[in-house]
Amino acid sequence: MPFIIAIDGPAASGKGTIARALADRFGFHHLDTGLLYRATGAKGGDAVAAARTLTAADLTREGLRSAEAGQAASRIAAIPEVRDALVAFQRHFAAQEPGAVLDGRDIGTVICPDAPVKLYVVASDAVRAARRAAELGADPDEMLAQLRERDLRDSQRAAAPLRPAEDAVVLDTSALSIEAAVAAAIAHVERVRGA
Numbered sequence: 001m002p003f004i005i006a007i008d009g010p011a012a013s014g015k016g017t018i019a020r021a022l023a024d025r026f027g028f029h030h031l032d033t034g035l036l037y038r039a040t041g042a043k044g045g046d047a048v049a050a051a052r053t054l055t056a057a058d059l060t061r062e063g064l065r066s067a068e069a070g071q072a073a074s075r076i077a078a079i080p081e082v083r084d085a086l087v088a089f090q091r092h093f094a095a096q097e098p099g100a101v102l103d104g105r106d107i108g109t110v111i112c113p114d115a116p117v118k119l120y121v122v123a124s125d126a127v128r129a130a131r132r133a134a135e136l137g138a139d140p141d142e143m144l145a146q147l148r149e150r151d152l153r154d155s156q157r158a159a160a161p162l163r164p165a166e167d168a169v170v171l172d173t174s175a176l177s178i179e180a181a182v183a184a185a186i187a188h189v190e191r192v193r194g195a
């Protein structure tokens with residue numbers, strides 16, 4: 001049976017960084033599920049049709065990591081039919097041997113509710129804005145406003161809102177280096193796997 005690691009949390013909290021490192025460390029597959037929503041939003045037109053016809057090529061479109069693509073993704077991610085269209089792909093991905101790491105907003109709550117490891121990665125608003133500003137070469141105040149707007153929309157939507165699963169372990173990376181955050185995540189996975 002594949003070992004599934006579900007990682008959720010608000011924007012720029014460090015989910016993807018930790019997810020990639022865990023996949024690397026344990027030899028698991030990794031899926032950044034935010035990319036599915038970014039690619040769907042970037043296709044334009046009818047979002048439900050875009051989600052239903054998403055291809056691998058759509059995921060390589062230029063500009064998907066931009067702040068604008070993140071905002072567009074968050075708007076279409078509130079549409080239940082868009083989310084429904086992306087569920088099967090994510091669950092199929094998660095079923096790969098020897099295991100998979102998926103990061104997003106609803107992995108522990110909706111996509112893989114039985115995952116043995118669920119991490120909910122957080123960091124303070126100011127830290128997240130500073131990290132994203134450095135990453136995109138953007139203004140930290142502008143990033144702060146955008147992150148807050150996106151988090152609010154993601155956590156208040158009716159369909160699969162952003163929230164920790166009841167059995168998720170919260171990892172606050174505000175004061176942690178990337179190395180320290182990854183080490184904490186690896187230690188948790190090893191505890192669960194050894195249990």
Ligand SMILES: Nc1ncnc2c1ncn2[C@@H]1O[C@H](COP(=O)(O)OP(=O)(O)OP(=O)(O)O)[C@@H](O)[C@H]1O
Nearest residue numbers: 011012013014015016017131135173176177178181
């Ligand atoms: N512990 C950390 N210390 C310093 N910088 C970090 C840390 N974790 C992540 N970063 C940096 O912060 C930025 C955001 O991290 P990352 O992309 O992993 O966040 P995310 O939660 O996956 O974001 P999103 O949900 O928007 O995809 C990246 O530039 C990353 O290198």
Ligand SMILES: Nc1ccn([C@@H]2O[C@H](COP(=O)(O)O)[C@@H](O)[C@H]2O)c(=O)n1
Nearest residue numbers: 033034035037073074077104105106154
């Ligand atoms: N499982 C997920 C993943 C993402 N979203 C939405 O997509 C937006 C972009 O995600 P990033 O992780 O790439 O920043 C995000 O703000 C969510 O609205 C989602 O709903 N569920």
